[in-house]
Amino acid sequence: MIAVRGLKKKLAGQEILCGIDLTVAKGETLVIIGRSGGGKSVLLKHLVGLMHPDAGEIWIDGENIIGLSERKLAAIRRKVGILFQGGALFDSMTVEENIAFPLREAGERNPKTIREKVNEMLEVIELEGEQKKMPVNLSGGMKKRVGLARSIIRRPSCILYDEPTAGLDPVVSDSINRLIRRLQERFRVTSIVVTHDMKSAFHIADHIAYLHQGGIYFYGTPQELEISPDPLLQDFLLGRSER
């Protein structure tokens, strides 16, 4: 489904990604963990063509997206939904309009069909009855859930999550984790999740990749990560800053 080969990126003279290689199979959930500023979000944005690498290839469903124009990337982006860190809701639109946006842009004009699909999404994200609210009146967790509903309403075959639980209290974080799991089970989507939240990572991952100094330092199952004797991984798992 998704393959990354030798991806390199420099930002402001600093090497952020130094030859990343990754493969994510169809229906699999890969969690990318790593220290803050390690390039996780940069990597995620490359996967939908929001950033352009200095070198490397990104293959999505057998097509290399590097070098494609913004208009040609549109076809790829219809297959890949992304949940931004802050939700990135359109602040001039209500919750309902935000969720319906991809449908309207795809040419759907029937108000009944749009309403039904929006209601279905509101049920999935457990925000029934909130459709008339503006983004400014939503909490951080609600914004993320609405952002997620907007990403999945057109049933993409892959969803990318950028820090889905960052800044949320444990209860809301748990509801987001359950939501991600539910989406995997219900729609069988391929997922890539960038997070610092180890509880979340262990809850949703099929595989975990640890990004360190611009490269993949560890790749394996959650169980393999948990029993790894590597001091760097153990420090990260236990949240130790000094030895």
Place this chain on the structure above:
Amino acid sequence: MFARFLTLLGTPVVSFFTYVGEVVVLASETFASIVAQKIRWRLFLHQIVEIGLRSQLVVMITGAFTGAVFAAQTFFQFNKLGMGSAVGAVVSVSVCRELGPVLTALMVTGRVGASMSAEIGTMKVTEQIDALRALAVHPIDYLVVPRTLAMMLSMPLLVAECIGIGIAAGYFVAIFLLDVNGTYYVANMVRWTQMRDIIMGLSKAFCFALLIVFISCHKGLTSREGAVGVGKATTEAVVDSSLAVLIFNFFLTMALNVIFPAGYQ
């Protein structure tokens, strides 16, 4: 030393041409989108309301007081020569050819250009533009095209309104406050004001509309660094658009005067 001097001199020149190039590329992509992509008519109508309808008061006040003060000043000078009735012609031709388009453009820059830049800039720094792109919607199709079309339609109408109100205000001041003979005032005005003066004013309005919309949208789309960046982009959009209007006005005047020569012929 010499290399440093050249760098010092060359950097702003290169930056300027890069900036102009980016605005031209944005303009060309916008026109390509207008021709080849679907137009979002609902957004276009929304922008017509924002640009055309919500600028009414500003344009009316600008036109009225410009026409009024220009009529008064012209009368104070011309009356000494016994040419008080020529005020109508001077006010009318000046408002049609220069004052109407330029002052309307400057007011629209302050009101609409700033708002466009701030709105798009805020969308940029809050990842809303990335969200548009991720949802397979091109930001130019969604944000720039409706604003461009609305400006292309609204600006000539706003300038026509400003011209009409300016002339009416000049008439009111000259006839009712300064006691100029109304018949001669109107006769001179009609004799010296030609259709080409109006066409020149509306042509300028169209060109200014494009300058304002592309400079303001470009500033918004390239804004960075959070609230500070958006504030900077907004200020630059207003300053750059105003300067562009004033500079282009000179060249437009010289070029359009060849096509629409001034004066009674």
